[in-house]
Amino acid sequence: xxxxxxxxxxxxxxxxxxxxxxxxxxxxxxxxxxxxxxxxxxxxxxxxxxxxxxxxxxxxxxxxxxxxxxxxxxxxxxxxxxxxxxxxxxxxxxxxxxxxxxxxxxxxxxxxxxxxxxxxxxxxxxxxxxxxxxxxxxxxxxxxxxxxxxxxxxxxxxxxxxxxxxxxxxxxxxxxxxxxxxxxxxxxxxxxxxxxxxxxxxxxxxxxxxxxxxxxxxxxxxxxxxxxxxxxxxxxxxxxxxxxxxxxxxxxxxxxxxxxxxxxxxxxxxxxxxxxxxxxxxxxxxxxxxxxxxxxxxx
Numbered sequence: 001x002x003x004x005x006x007x008x009x010x011x012x013x014x015x016x017x018x019x020x021x022x023x024x025x026x027x028x029x030x031x032x033x034x035x036x037x038x039x040x041x042x043x044x045x046x047x048x049x050x051x052x053x054x055x056x057x058x059x060x061x062x063x064x065x066x067x068x069x070x071x072x073x074x075x076x077x078x079x080x081x082x083x084x085x086x087x088x089x090x091x092x093x094x095x096x097x098x099x100x101x102x103x104x105x106x107x108x109x110x111x112x113x114x115x116x117x118x119x120x121x122x123x124x125x126x127x128x129x130x131x132x133x134x135x136x137x138x139x140x141x142x143x144x145x146x147x148x149x150x151x152x153x154x155x156x157x158x159x160x161x162x163x164x165x166x167x168x169x170x171x172x173x174x175x176x177x178x179x180x181x182x183x184x185x186x187x188x189x190x191x192x193x194x195x196x197x198x199x200x201x202x203x204x205x206x207x208x209x210x211x212x213x214x215x216x217x218x219x220x221x222x223x224x225x226x227x228x229x230x231x232x233x234x235x236x237x238x239x240x241x242x243x244x245x246x247x248x249x250x251x252x253x254x255x256x257x258x259x260x261x262x263x264x265x266x267x268x269x270x271x272x273x274x275x276x277x278x279x280x281x282x283x284x285x286x287x288x289x290x291x292x293x294x295x296x297x298x299x
Contacts, residue, residue, distance in 0.1 A: 003061045003063065006029075006063070006064045014067045017045065023209075030051060043159045059109075064110040065111050066086065068083045068086040074259055074262055091110055095151040106155065108156055111163065112148075112161055113146070117138070118134065124272075127275055141162075157215070159217060162272070172229065184244045187249050187268050188249055189231050190249070190250070192231045194267060196234050198229075206223045207277060210281075212281055217280050228271050228272060237289050241293040
């Protein structure tokens with residue numbers, strides 16, 4: 001099987017490349033820095049620095065995970081522009097090439113996020129939900145998804161991954177939380193009632209492979225655990241897993257001063273359910289937050 005991946009050196013990309021290696025796939029990774037990518041991802045991978053029609057021809061699967069991290073920097077106008085175009089431009093390129101290809105891929109998997117829903121009350125929502133809150137994360141994801149879905153045809157199946165918070169002890173959101181919690185100065189954010197829709201990194205990778213191997217699976221899909229939790233419960237469970245107290249509370253006003261508009265990612269949430277994944281027969285290995293954190297942090 002021939003697989004082209006963008007964003008292969010990111011949190012999800014690295015683990016996915018390793019999983020595909022085990023499946024003996026022929027992997028090609030688009031990267032701006034071939035030497036660095038090779039050092040990160042190892043051997044038996046082809047690297048390209050620019051997309052072309054020849055890159056797309058005869059690929060069985062194209063997986064698009066590229067994008068500027070949304071929570072790494074304060075959302076200045078320039079940073080917002082970078083967040084948007086790092087997603088939109090590469091997705092449009094891929095879609096255009098897939099549509100032009102004489103032998104297009106059978107599957108195009110493209111990233112998105114549960115940010116498409118915008119801030120929501122704690123009412124459970126799945127892929128049928130359309131009462132989006134119009135804000136920056138929705139605007140980013142709405143166009144991102146639209147560009148990807150334009151690649152679908154009788155030959156190419158398209159799946160868009162509305163990913164939640166991916167938990168991994170070495171990178172991403174959880175890794176950033178570990179130090180303060182280990183020092184005993186972690187705790188809930190604001191009132192702690194905002195819902196965190198999350199997924200263990202192993203289930204994230206398994207979900208992508210499941211989608212790849214399920215020909216009937218298409219369209220948008222929530223890639224989250226079936227059991228989201230409030231920030232308060234997450235913080236309490238993380239502290240208990242680390243055997244530390246969690247008595248501090250980070251006030252909303254402090255986050256807004258530090259992060260500006262980006263603080264909304266921490267202060268508001270969505271109670272997202274992966275209905276399409278569940279109905280397709282996918283089995284979660286780490287469905288609950290206590291078991292997920294124990295697995296990640298006991299290693």
